[in-house]
Amino acid sequence: MSKKVLIVGGGFAGVWGALAAARLLDQQGKTPADVEVTLVSPDPALHIRPRLYEPAPETMSAPLLPLLDTIGVRFVAGSVAQIRTGAQEVDLIATDGGKLRLPYDRLLLTTGSKLFRPPVPGLEEHAFSVDQLADAIALDRHLAGLAALPDTPARNTVVVVGGGFTGLEVATELPLRLRKVLGAGAKISVILVDTGEVGAGLGVNPRPAILEALESLGVQCLGGSGVASIDAGGVVTASGQRIDAATVIWTAGMRASSLAAQVSSSLDPLGRVEVTPDLRVVGADHVFAAGDVARALTDDQGHYALMSCQHAIFMGRFGGHNAVADLLGLPTLAYRQLFYATCLDLGEWGAVYTEGWDRQVKLTAAAGKDRKREINTVWIYPPAPDRAAALAAGDPMFTFG
Incomplete structure (x- = not known):
């Protein structure tokens, strides 16, 4: 019987993990009869989550079945309910409602993260x-339906809670989206609320560009105050200020998938599992983790991977490669991702592109926007279902450019 590598999660880390697993098996002359690689996910599509702040989100996905078929990876539609590391098997609820039990010889956990929703009344x-x-x-x-409501300040006001990366991209995209819905003459108000300084978490270097973009777009910043409650008509801040708004968007914080706690009791404050340099879960020899569920060092300078598709893609390659390498008795690779960049979309103003952990600004405004489009429409999409190209994309040493 074939050995089994099970990848749980069809996000960026899972897809690129599958590519890497298939690549190493191909290099070793192994077929599915020798080692079967299975990817489990509720939907046979990669949802392009970094683009969900844009209009038409229903178009932000890439089909996976043609790609997986090309590289010989089996797909199972379902959600894992239970991981039993002792028995080396998982229980899942299939998308069609049935229940399945899948054994594994090596498991790669890549179930990502979800938005953190604290117990704020009305959230x-x-x-x-x-x-x-x-x-x-x-x-x-909801935004498309605003035009059918009476023209009031509340209808024209959107409160975005959270001044981090996602909050900034949502808030700066909104003025254009709202004008397209409500008309160019509508008096639009976008208010960005954060417990600290808006955008401070991105560092001092890109901050001037961020503040310039917010000012030029008319986005109001309300820093130093959280949200105490949310209702159908708006929000009340922690300082007691009432903001009437027909739309409240929550972007404040992420937490790793709850499945992480089923493979390890050693979790960081974000719910991520501790892993060894080759992404093996500490205390679970046959389990590897990659992407948002793994707390992994990217270099020797003490930088840990962030919850981002950039780190998930690269980490996924190492995770898929190492799961197969460990199964075949081959040396595993220490995950390293020495190049780090960010590209923050800032709506009509453009974008700011930085490199390095100190976020040195390289491109801004229109030039930054061009780089953001390239990232969002090319770099983060899986390869075409061409076997050679797909396997090459699974190389842990692959770099863009």
Whole structure:
């Protein structure tokens, strides 16, 4: 019987993990009869989550079945409910409602993260998000429906909670989106609320460009105050200020998939598992983790991977490669990702592109926007279903450019 490598999660880390696993098996002359690689995910598509702040989110996905078929990876549609590391098997609920039990010889956990929703009164009932595809579609439909409401300041006001990367991209995209819905003459108000200084978490170097973009777009910043409650008509801040708004969008914080806690009790404050340099879960010899569920060092300078598709893609390659290498008795590779860059979309103003952990600004405004389009439409999409190109994309040493 064939050995089994199971990849749980069809996001960026899982897809590139599958590419890397298939690549190493091909190099070793192994077929599915020798080692079967299975990817488990609810939907046979990669949702391009970094683009869900854009209009038309229903178009932000890439089909996976043609690619997986090309590289000989089996796909199972379902969600894992239980991982039993002792028995080396998982229980899952299939998308069609059935229940399955899948054994594994090596497991790669890549189930990503979800938006952190603290117990703020009214958050679950009244706030939108761009966390998952369904969330972004619901927000898009809500924004489109604003034009049918009476023209009031509340209708024309959007409160975005969270001044980090996602909050900034959402807030700076909104003025154009709202004008397209409400008309060029509508008096639009976008208010960005954060417990600290808006954008401070991105560092001092890109901050001037961020502040310039916010000012030019008319986005108001309310820093130093969280949100105490949310209702159908707006929000109340922690300082007691009432903001009437028909739309509240929550972007404040992420947490790793709850499945991480099933493979390890050693979790960081974000719920990520501790891993060894080759991405093996500490205390679970046959389990590897990559992407948002793994707390992994990227270099020898003490920098840990962030919850981002950039790190997930690269980490996924190492995770898929190492799961197969370990199964075949080959040396594993220490995950290293020495190049780090960010590209923050800032709506009509453009974007700011930085390199290095100190975020040295390299491109801004229109030039930054061109780089952002390239990243969002080319770099983060899986390869075409061409076997040679797909396997090459799974190389852990692959770099863009």
